[in-house]
Amino acid sequence: SQTIHQWPATLVQPVGSPLSLECTVEGTSNPNLYWYRQAAGRGLQLLFYSVGIGQISSEVPQNLSASRPQDRQFILSSKKLLLSDSGFYLCAWSPRNYGYTFGSGTRLTVV
Amino acid sequence: GENVEQHPSTLSVQEGDSAVIKCTYSDSASNYFPWYKQELGKRPQLIIDIRSNVGEKKDQRIAVTLNKTAKHFSLHITETQPEDSAVYFCAATNTDKLIFGTGTRLQVFP
Numbered sequence: 001s002q003t004i005h006q007w008p009a010t011l012v013q014p015v016g017s018p019l020s021l022e023c024t025v026e027g028t029s030n031p032n033l034y035w036y037r038q039a040a041g042r043g044l045q046l047l048f049y050s051v052g053i054g055q056i057s058s059e060v061p062q063n064l065s066a067s068r069p070q071d072r073q074f075i076l077s078s079k080k081l082l083l084s085d086s087g088f089y090l091c092a093w094s095p096r097n098y099g100y101t102f103g104s105g106t107r108l109t110v111v
Numbered sequence: 112g113e114n115v116e117q118h119p120s121t122l123s124v125q126e127g128d129s130a131v132i133k134c135t136y137s138d139s140a141s142n143y144f145p146w147y148k149q150e151l152g153k154r155p156q157l158i159i160d161i162r163s164n165v166g167e168k169k170d171q172r173i174a175v176t177l178n179k180t181a182k183h184f185s186l187h188i189t190e191t192q193p194e195d196s197a198v199y200f201c202a203a204t205n206t207d208k209l210i211f212g213t214g215t216r217l218q219v220f221p
Binding site: 049 | 211
């Protein structure tokens with residue numbers, strides 16, 4: 001069966017520091033991969049998605065970036081965090097346009 | 112691109128009553144409509160989904176209806192229980208990206 005791993009679970013980072021969140025999927029090949037962000041008490045905002053290695057689509061221009069160095073690995077990065085980057089970051093995968101499954105999430109607090 | 116609106120933002124019901132959450136979407140090409148339940152501090156979990164070639168789908172106490180002409184779909188929960196209390200999100204997609212509604216906080220009082 002397929003599983004999705006996301007880490008770390010929680011992270012406290014100072015303003016201006018870099019960020020790297022990682023997500024991997026097991027048990028499938030060529031999945032669609034997604035990064036969503038959820039501010040406290042708010043909805044799910046799509047940040048990036050990828051349909052294949054090296055293919056990244058950005059939905060919201062900001063100081064975040066994403067990369068997909070391997071088929072089942074998706075990384076969210078920032079060179080310099082802002083206070084507004086705080087939130088609950090969720091990785092998700094889907095086979096193709098259905099059955100989206102979320103990882104357990106990373107709660108990021110920028111101080 | 113797709114835009115999904117969801118109502119109401121909060122919903123309080125008595126245990127045993129029914130709850131209905133409604134969503135509208137903008138892109139007539141959207142063909143997949145899932146519903147997620149998110150408990151506090153946890154990941155969203157898929158509870159039911161429907162494709163555009165189906166008008167209604169039921170799974171025990173939950174059901175989803177889809178009206179393609181009007182571009183709206185609804186979640187129905189019958190015989191609500193306290194453990195149904197959570198935030199519910201609708202979503203829609205026709206391509207490679209899933210767009211979510213703003214969420215409904217459902218509270219079921221014993």
